[in-house]
Amino acid sequence: MASYSTNEFKGGLKILIDKDPCSIIENEIVKPGKGQAFNRVKIRNLKTGRVIERTFKSGESVEAADVMETEMQYLYSDGEFWHFMDQESFEQTSADKTTVGEAYKWLKDQDICTLLLWNNAPISVEPPNFVTLEITETDPGLKGDTSGGGNKPATLQTGAIVKVPLFIQIGEIIKVDTRSGEYVSRIKE
Amino acid sequence: MIKHSSWTPSASSNTLKKRSDTLHTIRSFFYNRNIYEVETPLLSQYSVTDPHIDSISSKLYQATYFLQTSPEFFMKRLLASNSDSIFQICKAFRHEQSSPTHSAEFTMLEWYHIGIDYHALMSEVEALITPLLSQSIDVKKYSYQSIFFTYCQLNPLNCSIQQLEQFVVNNISEVQQAENFSRDDWLDLIMALFIQKNMPDNQLIFIFDYPASQASLAQLSSINPLVAERFECFFNGIELANGFQELQNAEIQQERFKENQNTRQHNKQPAMDIDIHFLQALQHGLPFCSGVALGIDRLMMIILNKHNIEECMSFSDI
Numbered sequence: 052m053a054s055y056s057t058n059e060f061k062g063g064l065k066i067l068i069d070k071d072p073c074s075i076i077e078n079e080i081v082k083p084g085k086g087q088a089f090n091r092v093k094i095r096n097l098k099t100g101r102v103i104e105r106t107f108k109s110g111e112s113v114e115a116a117d118v119m120e121t122e123m124q125y126l127y128s129d130g131e132f133w134h135f136m137d138q139e140s141f142e143q144t145s146a147d148k149t150t151v152g153e154a155y156k157w158l159k160d161q162d163i164c165t166l167l168l169w170n171n172a173p174i175s176v177e178p179p180n181f182v183t184l185e186i187t188e189t190d191p192g193l194k195g196d197t198s199g200g201g202n203k204p205a206t207l208q209t210g211a212i213v214k215v216p217l218f219i220q221i222g223e224i225i226k227v228d229t230r231s232g233e234y235v236s237r238i239k240e
Numbered sequence: 241m242i243k244h245s246s247w248t249p250s251a252s253s254n255t256l257k258k259r260s261d262t263l264h265t266i267r268s269f270f271y272n273r274n275i276y277e278v279e280t281p282l283l284s285q286y287s288v289t290d291p292h293i294d295s296i297s298s299k300l301y302q303a304t305y306f307l308q309t310s311p312e313f314f315m316k317r318l319l320a321s322n323s324d325s326i327f328q329i330c331k332a333f334r335h336e337q338s339s340p341t342h343s344a345e346f347t348m349l350e351w352y353h354i355g356i357d358y359h360a361l362m363s364e365v366e367a368l369i370t371p372l373l374s375q376s377i378d379v380k381k382y383s384y385q386s387i388f389f390t391y392c393q394l395n396p397l398n399c400s401i402q403q404l405e406q407f408v409v410n411n412i413s414e415v416q417q418a419e420n421f422s423r424d425d426w427l428d429l430i431m432a433l434f435i436q437k438n439m440p441d442n443q444l445i446f447i448f449d450y451p452a453s454q455a456s457l458a459q460l461s462s463i464n465p466l467v468a469e470r471f472e473c474f475f476n477g478i479e480l481a482n483g484f485q486e487l488q489n490a491e492i493q494q495e496r497f498k499e500n501q502n503t504r505q506h507n508k509q510p511a512m513d514i515d516i517h518f519l520q521a522l523q524h525g526l527p528f529c530s531g532v533a534l535g536i537d538r539l540m541m542i543i544l545n546k547h548n549i550e551e552c553m554s555f556s557d558i
Contacts, residue, residue: 058337068416080339084472084482084533085456086292086428088336091413104413106433108425109337110507111417 053115057090057107065097065118068105072097072116072169080109097167098174118169125158133158133176135166146173154178156211157229178229183238184208186223189215202234250550259540259552262372263329266349269368275325275351280314282307282331286515289500290456291507294335296344307333310533311350312457313518316486319352319529320521327351329536340548341478341538344558349539352531358458358469358485361530362446365473365481369444372543377475381446384467391435396427397451397466404430424453436477445474457493458484473534475542483532490522 055066060078067073073094082088088109095102097118107113123135123144132145133155146166150173151158157178158164165177189205205215205225213227215234224238249256267277287295287306295306308314311328318326332348353361366379388396392407404426408415412433415421421429439445448471452460455468469485487493497514504511540552550556 080337080342081432082336082339082342083292083428083432084479085290085454086432087425088292089429089432091433105416106408106413106429107416108420111420113416 053117054112055115056112057109060090060092065116066094067114067116068094068096068103071099072118072174074118076102082109097169100175116169117171118167118174120165120167122163123166125160125162125164127160128155128158135164135173135176138163144168144171144173146176150174151176154229156207156209156232157182157184157227158209159184180229181226181235182229183224183226184211186215186219186221186225189219189221191220249554250556251552251554255540255544255546255552256554258544259536262540262543263536265372266329266368270327270351273325275327275353278315278318278326278328279330280308280311280318280328282333284308284314284515286313286513286517288313289497289504289512289514291500291503291509294509295512296333296335309334310348312531312533313515315350315352315531316526317517317521319354320524320526323354323527325352325354325529338549338556338558341541343537343549343553343556346549347536347553348533349536350531350533352486352529354527354529356530358448358471358483358530361483361485361532362448362471362473365446365483365532365534366444369473369475369480369539372539374543375442377442377444379444379446381448383449384447384451385449387435387447388430391438392430394430401426408434424451427451427454436474436479439474439477441476443475447472447474455487455496456484457487457496459487471532478538478542479535480538480542481532481534483530485530486526486528488522488526488528490519493522494519 055064060075062075064075065072073096075092075094077093079091081091090107090109092105093102094105124138126134126136132147133151134143134145136143154176159182162179162182166173167175184207186205187208190203202214202216204212205219206212213232213234215225219225219237226235226238228235283298283305285305288309293309295309297304297306310332311330315326315328329349331345333345336344338344353364370377385395385397388394394403394407401423405418408426408429449467450470452466452468455470458468458470461467461469471483472479473481537549537552541549546552
């Protein structure tokens with residue numbers, strides 16, 4: 052099993068903590084002149100996203116986590132699993148509800164997503180920064196009102212609800228920033 | 241890892257001038273007190289056995305020599321032979337990772353004052369440092385026991401290991417492989433990551449009477465054998481100096497070195513031979529004295545209010 056010594060610690064290093072894959076965010080070395088040295092690290096649990104702090108005695112080793120980031124195309128969901136495909140090898144992989152998390156709201160067939168794989172199984176799914184989705188439901192707005200004063204909720208084809216300007220109608224395609232969940236613009240077909 | 245890719249110095253020319261002034265002031269301080277300057281080798285066939293200090297070794301033809309982690313052994317050999325108070329400003333080297341407050345190669349001021357105890361030496365450290373700082377500062381002195389009690393409500397000399405661990409988990413962070421921590425590891429962790437971090441700014445803080453298990457080369461107290469006549473000095477949470485009322489007994493010193501060697505073996509660290517010349521000097525007789533080592537680069541950080549040690553050194557290649 053691959054492992055890292057504390058003196059190899061640096062930002063981005065992937066290690067196993069409490070059997071979960073984690074990424075080092077910050078590594079602080081503390082060395083008393085005549086005493087034991089320590090590494091105090093801030094780590095992100097890659098499965099839960101939670102940030103924790105841990106202190107290590109310098110010189111200890113910790114198991115490496117076999118984690119890699121890869122781009123995959125989203126294919127479809129069968130309700131239980133979301134299926135993705137590597138566009139080079141055409142290998143498919145599936146992610147469950149916990150792994151997909153909030154990303155499900157932005158997943159549209161054929162979009163390219165970033166998956167984090169741990170021992171080749173997905174542990175997180177990141178949608179593209181921008182997606183284009185169709186409006187399936189919204190109150191009829193005021194046609195021609197493009198002044199941009201006010202907005203209304205609209206449901207998208209994926210089930211996500213975003214705030215859109217009043218002039219947006221059912222059936223229109225809009226661009227959304229998935230990081231903030233905000234409407235960006237209307238896409239004219 | 242090579243950090244510095246530019247040919248230019250890592251310190252500004254103002255910093256380097258201030259550093260020159262400071263070294264001048266320090267030398268005058270000692271000349272005025274009839275403490276004279278010495279130079280001792282940086283390469284030696286021996287180095288320290290201390291399991292917390294790793295030496296950098298170097299080859300000279302077929303032989304291995306160590307870059308000195310401090311000039312202590314050589315200076316004590318001078319003291320045993322000449323009985324004069326001495327000081328030295330030299331480079332010291334440690335096989336350690338660099339950090340914003342530490343460099344593997346650094347400049348050390350070390351001095352030994354014959355005939356004074358460690359409390360008198362603390363006053364001398366204070367007398368040296370306070371005029372070098374631009375602002376007036378408070379000086380506080382705490383015993384190791386009292387600062388632990390003040391900051392952590394723990395008695396470091398007799399609380400249980402479980403209490404120390406509980407304090408760390410509640411106040412610092414969770415610890416990886418806690419089962420490998422010794423009592424001194426827990427104490428070091430609390431000192432470095434809790435007490436030092438919570439020290440108020442602009443105070444020169446002395447901590448004295450360290451636990452006997454951390455005596456190193458200090459005499460144990462004749463009043464309370466649970467503590468050693470050792471002190472450290474901190475400013476803004478940065479460890480600046482470490483001093484001892486020097487152990488004169490060669491047999492006890494040899495025992496401590498042997499214990500170090502056992503710990504090294506247990507931890508699977510490189511074995512280190514005991515410096516036999518140093519022990520012979522102690523057998524010959526070290527005069528009653530107190531000595532202290534002070535990091536010059538860190539002192540410059542404090543004087544100039546810099547947050548990275550590199551900014552106080554002319555160059556930093558490591």
